[in-house]
Amino acid sequence: MTSADPLALYVHWPFCVTKCPYCDFNSHVRASVDQAQWQAALLADLAFEAARLPGRKLASIFFGGGTPSLMPPATVATIIEAACQHWAPDGDIEITLEANPSSVEAARFAGFASAGVNRLSLGVQALDDDALKLLGRPHDVAAALAALDVAQATFGRVSFDLIYDRPGMTREGWQAELARAIGFGTSHLSLYQLTIEPGTRFAALHARGALVMPDEDTSADLFAITQDVTAAAGMPAYEISNHARPGQESRHNLVYWRYGDYAGIGPGAHGRRHGVATLRRKKPEAWLAGIAEHGHGMESETPLTIPERTTEALVMGLRLAEGLNAARFAARAGVTLAEAIRPDAAARLAAQGLITADTQGLRLTAAGWPLANAVLAEIAR
Template identity: 45%
Template sequence: MNQFIDAYLIELDSYQHVLNGKIIKSIFFGGGTPSLAPPVFFEKVINKISKYSTLAPQIEVTLEANPTSSEAKKFYDYSRAGVNRVSIGIQSFNQKYLKFLGREHSADEAREAISYAAKYFSRYSFDLIYALPEQSLKSWEEELSAAIKYTNKHISVYQLTIEKGTQFYGDYKKKKFTMPNQNIAADFYYITQNILSKYDMPQYEISNHAAQGEESIHNMTYWEYGDYLGIGAGAHGRYTFNNIKYATVNTHLPEKWLKQIEERGNAIQHKEELSEDEQNEEKIIMGLRLSKGVDKKLLFNKRKYKQLLEDGYLDEGENLVRATEKGRLVLNRLISELIV
């Protein structure tokens, strides 16, 4: 483990020129199971970043964590190491659905993990997945309503999607389970919005809800097309240096990533300068996920833009354009049509 910790610090050294003079608003430990790392790892990474830049007074340092008992019991140690927010992969409080989703934790462990989070962190979040096979609208309404009491002003909710190349896709093609049809899926979505709005956690992004002022700084950086460095195996980054926007992708395999870090100080597999058109496209893709929308001055497909406004999929304000509730139901199609 020490070898990997050292590699992360070496990789951060390679970005000294980017970090110098910056004010860091968010550090996010995610991708896989970062909570399996020892607390000293997080402390060393945070200290290394602070060596080259200034940590904002209200910096958000988030750790993605699984709700198994063994991980939840480390929350105190993580808080001592500098983590001040956890995002817990609950996914469901229903034992049947946890089994379907292949989760190792139980519903009781999920609740216990949240109690640990509430004890050691002033801010935490967890996620739930809905529109599952055989899930009724009533059962989801009951589960989400019951989950409200465990929230801390932020929750992520995702509709289950079946993607090619996954075990879910193989089982789905073999008809081992069926998915809700499009109309039922829309009903799930509307119920979700109604319940969370009722409890003052409106949607601020397609899958994220929060009380005002409790939005995730890390996530907002993505969706508002801010700069971020991707550190570690398979990490993606977007950052600006000398007025040029760069996109980076790291080597995916951890062993190969480690070898490249030790040999040359970084493990960048792909790096490119993003053109104005490419940045425009990415701003649309990310920004339309936000409830507030994106800048009207971005370059949209004008014909499609006008048609989508007329059809009620978009709503135009003075400076911003956003997807309506109708538009958010088909957001991916909406975005693909708007891109020039």
């Protein structure tokens, strides 16, 4: 990695109004938050990380969570200003903030835009009130669409999330819901299949048979419908779960998937810099204590071995429609792509129509994409 490679900054805000039953993210519900303390702590964590990544060009900032739309716009503005003092920002820097579609948060959208946010990612999650109740979301469809209207009037770029493959979902129901979503005219959609994550309330319900997921055939059909409908609408998948009009891909997330450097600050935030994996303390109170004691919230800084970097680069790159670029892979993983994969497995998978590979790189085909995990298990040395 060189100073010419773009740098991404991730800022984690860990607080939510409620904890969704499917969520295994580092999110917490607190009765109150000392906003001045949190602003100062995030700035300290940022300064610590910036000192270890000097001279880089800042391509993107992403405020994630949790629910970062609960942050005061003034805090967002202060962090953006500080980041752009630590690093020279690209002229077209992408600054994304995740938001929930409540009326309280939508009222802050103009403030976030004034702070410098130019892309909003809205957590709609479903266009069905019963589904939203099942997912434990604190909004209904009417609130989601009202917030989407405000977002589209305020920001040049808007994305929103939907969760499909939900209990009881039919092929016809998802096709209609997806067509409706595309009709709202955003330039980007994040479409996630519902997964049962360990330690969540959904995991407990599923274990005792109180939450029945669609069968494998239905899940496969729902994935295929997602690819077909979005492609026909001019929003093809550029990553397994992300769809965009040409040129509207998330530049921040592309840094992750292309295995570039990114700085991660805030509780539980991960980062990658110069082959080192960084991890902040997860619990908000523990992270704050680290800031007070050491000036940063770091839990660990772990140099990655070449096999670890190789695996991570393969896992991330195979998710992309563009696949793995051989030259970029070698620069970032420390070995060539040819050295990282098993040639016999690659030949077999290519013959089965699941991958295409040449001297320029390797990528999954449309048939291989739903089998990404199985392909990875076969192909990696």
